[in-house]
Amino acid sequence: MEFRQLKTFMSIVNLGSFSQAAQFLGYTQSSVTTHIQLLEKELNTILFERFGHQLMLTTDGERLYDYAEKITKLADDAKNEFDHFEIPRGPIMIGMPESLCVYYLTDLLQEYTLLYPDVQLKVKFGIGSDFRNLLRKNMMDFAFFHEKDSSDTDLISTLLWDEPMGMLASPDHALAACHNVQIKDLQEQRLIFMESGTAYQTALEEGLAKAEIVPKTILEICHIQTIKQMVINNLGITVLPLAAAAEELKAGILIQLPWQGVELETNAYLAYHKDKWLSHGIRAFIRLMEERLLK
Structure with missing residues (x-):
């Protein structure tokens, strides 16, 4: 059983389909299918079943998901415990409206990638409701929002600027x-x-x-x-x-x-989940944004 197979399995469950999981993880759909087939073969069971167009977990799939959550949480905890690199590295997923990216953050993103080439920066365009779901599933590190105000108790939000x-x-x-x-x-x-x-x-x-x-x-x-x-x-x-x-x-x-x-009228916010561990890369991005855009 490989760790990446469990990550693929969890992504399918969280996103609701093989195709969306493939797009999110950057795999082909055939690779995602192979990951699940290998898991099912090793565990000698079926993890998903379909009712029409609806993809559902089997009972064994639900049991595996509980274990997969614990395994990935332990892996993240171990990484965080021993990740003492001062230089930011690793993947970061950021959500933002297109207008914020194009008209405020393009130069910032470019500077960040030049300063920290070991960070694999991924940007996903979309809207607040999508970002909230991904933040709550720990499938996005932080996000920018266009909102009048921010009232989500499970998200830590910072008001950035008024957005006329x-x-x-x-x-x-x-x-x-x-x-x-x-x-x-x-x-x-x-x-x-x-x-x-x-x-x-x-x-x-x-x-x-x-x-x-x-x-x-x-x-x-x-x-x-x-x-x-x-x-x-x-x-x-x-x-x-x-x-x-x-x-x-x-x-x-x-x-x-x-x-x-x-x-x-609306405002621009930056938000991340209250339980999110802020890696060196995430902290470096927020610090650079505060230095360049919030003077």
Whole structure:
């Protein structure tokens, strides 16, 4: 029984599928399948069974998961006990919204990798709800959030900075001539968002539902540059951090609408689980961020 096979097994359980575990671990799906087949052969049992599209643990799979948790915890404890390297090394998984990475953290990431080449830095784009799940499963070391406030009792959160938001449109958009834009003005408008689950999108959608306003369409696009280009081409309006559209606003190809509806302002936070052991690499990243961005 190999340690990596147990890590693969736990990743499948935590993420819910072989394919997601393969993507997360950086393996091919056939490698993940082989790890499980070897475990099942050595233990002479079946670990997973399928009901339609649902992957479930067998009774023996549940028993193995309890042991796998204890084994990996002991391995981590042993590593932490004897890891006295002053130079950061090893893997670090960071979660962050794309806008924070591109418009705030790119130079920081570059400097960090130059300072600490022995750290295998991995960055995962996404939203707060996904990051929370991964932090709680110890499958992500720390994450950056766009939230109005932070109230998770099991996460240690640090407020980094205010993040001004803007409702953006093309200068040719029908709402561009308005002196103020309210919830009712979004009736039959096409809205373009990053991903569902962001704090500002949730606030806007709740405001729309309360006012019984129905947009024409709500599109979800995974890349900020694509969203901005669609809005520049007058295909809809969006809500983005103003930092993400500073150049386009300065050039006049995007405008900030005078929004008077629900509050969209948010903040940037850094968070990690309260039980997380902060390795030398994690501490070095946080220290560098404080020196470069929080002066």
